[in-house]
Amino acid sequence: MIANIGFGVLVITLVTSLIAVITAVYGVTSKTRAMLETSRLAALSTFPLLSISIAVLIVLLLSGNFEYVYVYQTTSLSMPVYLKIAALWGGQQGSLLFWCWLLSGFTFIVLIRKWKQDRDLLPWVIVVTNITIFFFTLLVLFFENPFLKYYIMYNGEIITSLFQPFHAIAADPTDGSGLNPLLRHFGMVVHPPMLYLGFVGFIIPFAYAIAALIEGRTDDHWLKATRKWSLTAWLFLSLGLVLGSRWAYDVLGWGGYWSWDPVEISAFMPWLTGTAYLHSMVMQDKRGLFKHWNIALIILTFCLVIFGTFLTRSGLFSSVHAFSESELGPAFFIFITVMFIASLGLLLYRWSSLSSGYQIKSFFSRESAFLYNNLLFIAIFAICLLGVIFPILSELFTGQQVTVGPQFYESAAGPLFALLLLLMGIVPLTAWSTSTARNLGKSIWKPALVSLTFPIAALILGAHRWVAVLAIWLAALVICVTLYDYIRSIRLRAASQHESIGKAFITLTSRNRRRYGGYIIHVGVALMGVGIIGIEFFQTQTQSMVKQGETLELSGYTVTYNNLEITDTPDGRNVAEAEMTITRDGRDLKVVYPRIDYYYDSDQAVTVPGLRTTLADDLYIILVDWEPVTSEGATFKVFRNPLMNWFWIGSIVAVLGTLLALWPSRERKSIQKEPA
Amino acid sequence: MNSPVENQPSSAPDKRRFPWLVAVISSLLLISLLVIMGLWMKQSKITALEIGAEVPDFTVTSFEGDTFQKSALEGKLILVNFWSSWCASCDEEGDALEEVWQEVKSSGDIVFIGVNYVDTEKDSLAFIEKYGLTYPNGPDLGSKISHIFKVQAVPETYIIGRDGTLAAVKIGAFESTDEIRTLLEQTGQE
């Protein structure tokens, strides 16, 4: 019964979003206020409508009504409550609905808060957002309906249908098949929603940009009005990616955090262009530069979001992420084609009216640094796109299947990331307009010298690969230069304003939140770089079968296999848990419990590593599940990941920096320009 | 699109300064991307070789070293069975296939060829020995043959008619020797 409500509401949403689009266009072109108000109302109402549908789905998921196909596929009796809620985005149908709901929610917020200020742009914002809502609702209704039920036909065949067909009875399964065991982890609660918040969040600035293009507005208003949206969307997208890495590290059992999987890359590409956009925005804000870049970048980000959604959901790639085969492909393809061509067309149409009188005066100025920044991000994006598209190209034109693996991305994009680090290290000390190499040299030599201690320390500690040592120096450079500039500014302020260092720090930071927030983010990113350098260049591993009491040795660590316990848990798992002691130099460091969880209902196993984490390195032990575990012994794989913890620490620092940059200032309204 | 609202300072776009270079390059890139994605989607829809379609020529070199070329076998009914030693269902049909082979091999115009799909030689030979397979079996080098038939999983059996076109497809293991016999009869009559 309530499923019918859930479904019916979707039909209403489809109609409502269409009304919103049509009345918005009509209202703007005929300048009829009543039409515009109707359009706003229609757009606003998509949110409560979709909320009803979402609420219905959640209720069904929690109730264990397994005759519903979606409930059957994504939940089971043995799953805890929090995972049953997370099942909302655990399958194709639910996650599409969730995406759509988020978009309607964001549109709702914009229309409530900004209707008065952005009256000329918002109708077009309604058009863009509601065309997307219409499209996604269409997909849910006609291709991936979460409210279908199982029915048994008179001939015994089991079908899925929304309404009860003639000569059929409702099926009544007693339990569901449950979420894929790999997904039964806390990561499931946070990783997908964060990613979706990020993806959908970028639609708002995109919609504003399109609105500005259509209206022929060449000023910055669209950019400034959506600055916090962009930064927030970026925050969520970054968090989503990092949480995904942590989750992979925790359960996938290959000692890694990123595998350059096409689906991972399709979430990474909008992050690349989104980050470029965030930086490039600063240029338009301060110097009126890069107007074309900014619109192009936000259009690209939106298109990549949709493209990424398409790649993940069309079933064309098989990976740990991909949803199974579906018929969404053609529909998405049409949507992509329309949106890409329309956006590009609009940008080209308005190209020549978007200009700035300002110039970049030098190769070493802050402006040119931002230009290099944009170009580097675009280059990395192009390389990622090539890597994702090439296997398709190869199969289409030569019939030969190929794999483009991590080696390609690391060697092609690695140097570009290093250059980005270099830029991060230099830019705080570049000046606006004019800078010469000499000016730059003069200001940078002190922190640069300090930063050299790190690669030298690395060399002394035995690191021989010059690429790694160079990368360490670059990361250290970023941290040293940024801290140097920050501290210097605090001290100068303290001196000139006669404040204490503490007060100077607080006032300086709070008056320049975006600048220092940005600095903190850069430091965080550099720390993440340190973690990446550690694991990518210096990881060691070993694998062997050992009997109880025997040991494995790796890089100075000794791991002793003590014991194995096999039990059945009440939530439907068979757990084989090993007890291992980690020792070094004769001292016992930690006891860890790597285990294999075998889920009876899905006939699948998940390996959970035993982990010892310190700032210096991670010791990561897994009980290998493809070798039999017998009284003869068990097979273990041990990884040593140096500096891995800095990756997670760095990401927390970056998040804090973003929160600082986002923090609203009490004194100023959004109309005034902030000085920094 | 409508022309911009009148009281905006920026006028209608200046056609003389249209960014031709940017437009051409970006349009080319966009169109290529769309074309590639479109073609790929179309191709992935073709999940199987169509019945009645001409089967391209291919050669299988058996583990004993004999070669069997499809075009050389024209006029005969060819049963091509894809299997692997690591596939549980393949165990179900091993006996059935050999049994039927024993019955039909004397006729001279039916050929059974086993194509070993993505497997290791040692394990495949063990499989052949386990079921006492006497019809030729060979590895699919480079996975080229399974590519022709668009094999998705194992076991899959394809029957090539006497005219060289695909006559029948069986996805999954044969459940009985009768099933194989019936299929051979149906396709043999064409």
Next chain:
Amino acid sequence: MKTNIKLLLLIAAFLMTLVSIRPVMAQDTTPAVSDDQVNEVAQDLYCPVCENTPLDVCPTKACTQWRELIREKIALGWSEQQIKQYFAEQYGGQVLAVPPRRGLNWIVYVLPPLVVLGAVFLAVNIVKRSRKPVKSQTEDSSLPSSAAPGTVLDQIEKDLQKEE
């Protein structure tokens, strides 16, 4: 007498079997190929059936067989390169972590440096072009000529310049 000869023959036969066993036992003492050696090769290969899964972490039965195959080949003295080539011939090019250098695959090797060169070219050109004197362009709103005076940052920048 006959029994003695029979006994002698029996003992001789027994001794002969002992001798023939020895060479087999000698083979058993050659060093077994370690899991680490197998993984070293396997990590650069991909599972031929499961997409995008490296061979050293793939849990399926098929992958276990392939790892055993690698072990055998290492024991026979094959090099990593030879094993990879064997796998590519047997199962197709997609098992290699990078496309083999032939045919269309050159795109993958050539395009990234081209992209970088393109970026450098653009960088140089845009800065150069931007340095030329500006032709009369459509007016724009708010163009700051320099940072607004009196801001904290400006104060600091002024102070910094004094210090230098």
